[in-house]
Amino acid sequence: MENTGVIWIMMAGIFLSTASGRASQTIDPAVAKEISTTWAIDNHAHPVLAPPNDRADKDFDALPADAMEQQSDPVALRPDFHLLGTAWKALYGFDTPPPLDADGLKRLNDARTHAKGTHGEHYPEWVLDQARIGTMLANRVTMGPGIEPPQFQWVPYADALIFPLDNTGMAAASPDRKQLFALEDMVRARYLNQAGLNTIPATLDEYLQRVVTATLERQKAGGAIAEKFEVAYLRSFAFSDPPRAEAERIYLRWVGHSNPDGQEYELLQSFLFRYVAMECGRLRMPVHLHAMGGLGRYFSIAGANPLLLEPVFNDPRLKNTNFVLLHGGWPYVREIGALLQKPNVFVDLSLQSLTMTPHAQSQWLREWLEWEPEKVLFGTDAYPFSDELGWPESAWIASRNERDALGMALTGMLDDGEISRKRASELIRLVLRGNAEAVYKLRVTKDRAEPAGPLRSKLSPR
Numbered sequence: 001m002e003n004t005g006v007i008w009i010m011m012a013g014i015f016l017s018t019a020s021g022r023a024s025q026t027i028d029p030a031v032a033k034e035i036s037t038t039w040a041i042d043n044h045a046h047p048v049l050a051p052p053n054d055r056a057d058k059d060f061d062a063l064p065a066d067a068m069e070q071q072s073d074p075v076a077l078r079p080d081f082h083l084l085g086t087a088w089k090a091l092y093g094f095d096t097p098p099p100l101d102a103d104g105l106k107r108l109n110d111a112r113t114h115a116k117g118t119h120g121e122h123y124p125e126w127v128l129d130q131a132r133i134g135t136m137l138a139n140r141v142t143m144g145p146g147i148e149p150p151q152f153q154w155v156p157y158a159d160a161l162i163f164p165l166d167n168t169g170m171a172a173a174s175p176d177r178k179q180l181f182a183l184e185d186m187v188r189a190r191y192l193n194q195a196g197l198n199t200i201p202a203t204l205d206e207y208l209q210r211v212v213t214a215t216l217e218r219q220k221a222g223g224a225i226a227e228k229f230e231v232a233y234l235r236s237f238a239f240s241d242p243p244r245a246e247a248e249r250i251y252l253r254w255v256g257h258s259n260p261d262g263q264e265y266e267l268l269q270s271f272l273f274r275y276v277a278m279e280c281g282r283l284r285m286p287v288h289l290h291a292m293g294g295l296g297r298y299f300s301i302a303g304a305n306p307l308l309l310e311p312v313f314n315d316p317r318l319k320n321t322n323f324v325l326l327h328g329g330w331p332y333v334r335e336i337g338a339l340l341q342k343p344n345v346f347v348d349l350s351l352q353s354l355t356m357t358p359h360a361q362s363q364w365l366r367e368w369l370e371w372e373p374e375k376v377l378f379g380t381d382a383y384p385f386s387d388e389l390g391w392p393e394s395a396w397i398a399s400r401n402e403r404d405a406l407g408m409a410l411t412g413m414l415d416d417g418e419i420s421r422k423r424a425s426e427l428i429r430l431v432l433r434g435n436a437e438a439v440y441k442l443r444v445t446k447d448r449a450e451p452a453g454p455l456r457s458k459l460s461p462r
């Protein structure tokens, strides 16, 4: 019997050592409480204007998802996703579980209309309160009523600046890109118009000064705190590094002409991407990059491998530019983790916080927190995805999921004796807001010590 006991203890030891390193599936009650009451900075989202301007608002995205052919929807983006019901109840007191029929949807919209009527122009801010978000970075073409500082900080789009030539050839790559480049050309036309131009300047030098630098400086003066690239939807991350003379030659050869040579256009785009990134460094605006599998039938997941960006991160001319890889990079979560060792590379948890379960996220989140904890930023990617999943619902669900994932990762680290409770508190603060405060020199606008409300995980106390 004694021997059996020893063997059992040895086996248990083996089991425990195999299990250690994983995130816990439960959350320590003190950790859960602190996470649920900490006001966050949301690094990336697409809030919609306050009523009555919400109906006509199209500027919440430069490349709206409904322009593309439908991908197979992940579970969290389907109309029967179980957390939809939890969010509707928390936000509007609406108590019918998904999926909704036409009548249910009408009643849901009535409940939303009631909430909008109650909060009026403060409706977007009220949405932030429900998700315990103090400040939201609003990735929008323009800001507007209800989506204003200090609660909302502007992150405009820079993609249009790196595609100055005829984009017919780029658009031919897929039916989705055909739609997306048409939208991108419209954004570029707006930027030209704001620069007082109606055509692209004749020389590269003029283009850089009068369009690229002028647009970035105007956006910065207009309150922008970062610039966003959705370039993974438009081409691969494999940017080359041509000399300026080569970019000038290509620009002069093709500007104003149709169908530029594909390889030459790639070189010009790469030159412009690095130029924009350099200017962002000078202007102290971090560069945001969509880095995850994307929406649409034809998104190139292979082209969005963040390791393709390593030469950009290693470019000494871009030492002063901070890059934030949005959405956690899935499926390249390991690659992202390795890239965090570069002083100018950060990752945010937006979108994965909405579409992945807390348990799945907590696995790689724990690795990142053990590796480079000052590089990980909270985010939701709140967005008007569908009739059922509006930007308030996506903000609420993502915020709760992500807080659960953080709780699981930290509980695992506590259980394995890797961190003290004091360090767990520091990590909560860093991920939810401290790292963003450092990257953008921001302060959250709300810092109330609220009692744990609806965001408190159902998983705690264990």
Ligand SMILES: [Zn+2]
Binding pocket: 044, 045, 046, 139, 381
């Ligand atoms: Zn987004």
